[in-house]
Amino acid sequence: MYRYDEFDHSFVQARVAQFRDQVDRRLAGEITEDQFRPLRLMNGVYLQLHAYMLRVAVPYGTLSSKQMRMLAHIARTYDKGYGHFTTRQNIQYNWPALSDIPAILADLASVEMHAIQTSGNCIRNVTADHFAGAAADEVADPRPYAEILRQWSSVHPEFSYLPRKFKIAVTGAERDRAAIQTHDIGLHLKKNENGELGFAVWVGGGQGRTPILAKKIRDFLPEEHLLSYATAIVRVYNLHGRRDNKYKARIKILVHETGTEEFARQVEAEWAALKDGALTLPEADIRAIESYFVPPALAARPEGDAAVKLARLDSRSFGEWLDQNVVTHKHPDYAAVTISLKGIGEVPGDATDSQMDAVADLAERYAFDEIRVSHEQNLILPHVARADLKAVYDRLVEIGFATANSNLITDIIACPGLDYCALANARSISVAQDISRRFASLDRQKDIGELKLKISGCINACGHHHVGHIGILGVEKKGAELYQVTLGGSGDENASIGEIIGRGFGPDEITDAIEKIVDTYLAHRSGPSEKFLDAYRRLGPAPFKEALYASEAKAA
Amino acid sequence: MKVLTANRLIDGEAVWFGSDQRWHETIDYAEVARDKAADERLERLGKEAFARNEVVDVDLIDVELLGGEIRPLRLRERIRAAGPTNRTDLGKQARPRPADEGFAAGI
C-alpha cells in the first residue's frame, strides 16, 4: 500500500501542529466559533447531538494492521471504546473531546493517517472497489489512480472552496462495486482495443435531496490525462456551479441544468487548454505509484481446496459463511473475505476497540497485513489463502464478526441517524436493528437471496437509501418519526434510483412493511433465481403497493 | 415551557442551563422558562455564555413537565438528554439519577 514520503510526513505533521494551535486559541477564547468552525471542519471535526465527532479518512478504504490498531487505540483511549465505519470507507468517532483531538491527530499521523478533507466543500476521500487488487474480474487495480487523485486534490488551492462537497469513486471492473454512478465523478478503469489503460468518465451523479445518476461524458480517457481532465471538470464546476443555493450547488444540478452534451463540450474546451501540459502524468510516475499497490507475493497454497472441503463437511456454519462471505480471488489458492459488521441486531458499521485489534491480528497473520473498509460498512481481508479460511473463520466467530450475511437482507447499510447526527430527522440504527432481528434466520435470508437494504435518517442520504433495492428514508412528521420506503434502487453498473412506493410508516410499522414487501417478492418471483431487484424491475410497483396499501384503499 | 441547552465548548458535552446560573450535564436541573420574559432572559444568558466561549450550539427548546421531570417535546432533544437509544450504556441515561448526584455536575 501507499507509504508516505518525506513531503507527506511533514505536511501532515505541520497540519497537526496548526490545528493544535487553532484549538488552543479557540479554548483560550482568542478566536470565535464562527472563525473556528470552518477550521475544525477542514480537520474532520463536527459537532453532533451528544458530543463532537471526528471523521478519519481511510483513503480508498485501505488499511494496514498497524493503522487498524491505531484506530482501536483511539477508540479505547479517547472515545468510548468503539468506532463507526461509514459509507465513504471512513471511520467516525462519536465522543471525542475537542481538547483531545490534536493528540488524536498526532497519533493518526504516526501511522500515516489524518482527517483532512473529510468535511467541507472540497474533494473528499476518493473511494474505490473494496476488492481492488484481489478481484478476479478487474482489469487493473484502481487504487493507484485513487492515490494520484488524492495527492492532486489534497489542499488543492483552486479546489478548496468549491460550491459544495465533491466525491470521486474509481472502479477497475465491469462489475461496479464502488457505486461510481452516484458520484460527482465516477471513473471506470478499463482497457481499449490496444490494451492501453484509461477511464470511462461519468459526471454529475449524486444522492441527497435530488438523486441523479451520473452521465458518461467520455468513453475512454487515456490514463496519462486523468488529472488534466479531472481539473477541467472541476474547473467548469467551480466556475458555473451555483453558490446561491446550497441545495442546488452540487455538480449534478449543474450537469442537469446545463445538459450533458453542453457540459461535456465545456469540459472538452477547458481540457483542450490543459491537455498535454504540466498535468500530464508521466508514465514513470504512474508506474511508481502503482508499485506501492503491487499485490503481495502469493505463494502457491494448493492444499486449500482439500482443507476447505474437509472443514465444510465438519461445520455447516463454516460452509454457510464460505458461500456468503468469501469471494473468488485472482489467485486460485486465495480468496477475499468479507467480515460482516452486521451481526443480527447489531449497529451496522460499528466495531469495538478489541474487535478492531482482533481484525488487525488476523490481517497480519493471514492476510498480508491488508484490510479494506467497504462502502457497505463491512471490513474485507482481500488476500487470504483458502487453506487458512477456517482459522480466520474460527477467530471471527470468537469476536462476533462471522455472520454469514454478505449481500443478504440483514447486511444493512444505515447511517447514524437521530441517535447521533445533528441533521437527522429520524433514527436509522433502531430500524436496522429491528429489521435485522426480524429476518435473523439465515435460511430465510438465503431463500430471499441478494437484497440490499439501505437506511438514511434524513434526505442527505448518507445511508444511500436512493440506491437500495429497498431504501428507507427517515423523515419527521408532526414531531414524530416516519419512514418512507423506496423500491428498485441500485448502485451497481445497472444503477437506478428507487421509487417512493407510497405513504410512510411509523417506527412500529416499518419492519412489518418491509416484511410484506419481501413476502410479495417471494410470492411473485418467477423462481428462486430471480433476485428481488430483477423481480421488481419486471413487476413494477403495483403488487407491492397492493400488498402495503390495499386494505386502506378498501376501507376508504 | 422552554429550557436553555448547548454543547460545552471544550468537550462537546450536552449541557442545560440551571437555576443556579450554571451549566449542568443533565437536563434535570434546567431552569424552566414559563413566559416570554423568562424565554428572553434565558436567550440572552445563552448568547452571553456563547460569547464567553463556554458553550456552542446554544438553543432554547420546548419542554413539558411529566411527573415533575423535564421532558423535551422533540425526540431529537429527548435523545440528546438521554443518549443514543441503541446504547443505553452511554450518555446521560447511563449516569446515576439526579438525586444521587446533586449539583456537582455544573461547570
Ligand code: SF4
Ligand atoms: S443521512 Fe442525514 S441523518 Fe444520516 S448521517 Fe447523513 S446527515 Fe445524518
